[in-house]
Amino acid sequence: MSNPMILVVEDDSTVQNLIVPALETQEYRYCTAQDGTQAILEAATQRPDIMLLDLGLPDMDGIEVLKSVRKWSSLPVVVVSARSHEQDKVSALDLGADDYLTKPFEPEELLACIRSLLRRSGEEVSADAGETVFGDLTLRQSTFLLRCGEREVRLSQRE
């Protein structure tokens, strides 16, 4: 299996220069986007394993990127933002972000967050289109397998 691919959505080169070397220490592959349009394009074409998403982007709010990507993908998203307002955090999580990092953060904090998401998503729960994720719950439509953490339940077709 090839190394995880991380999409870094960040228009601030200072922050990008903090994130990229941290990813390189782990030999993660990465691609970058400087605005929302490019972020959505990269998410669709590169099929990253995780997206790190800045909220303050030049062309649109990161929240709009999240909303758009969530329409077709359960790709794990970590919102990385200087906004520390509780409300921003809550709306990001409500819209399907998997985690939230407030700037400034330590590279170690970011890597721990990525590790935890990679563990959670694992190989089977990868972001294929046949799965729906609600928080800890993952539903695989083809097999009607509902997973919650370590537990798995097979649903009948009707359920």
Ligand code: CA
């Ligand atoms: Ca920004």
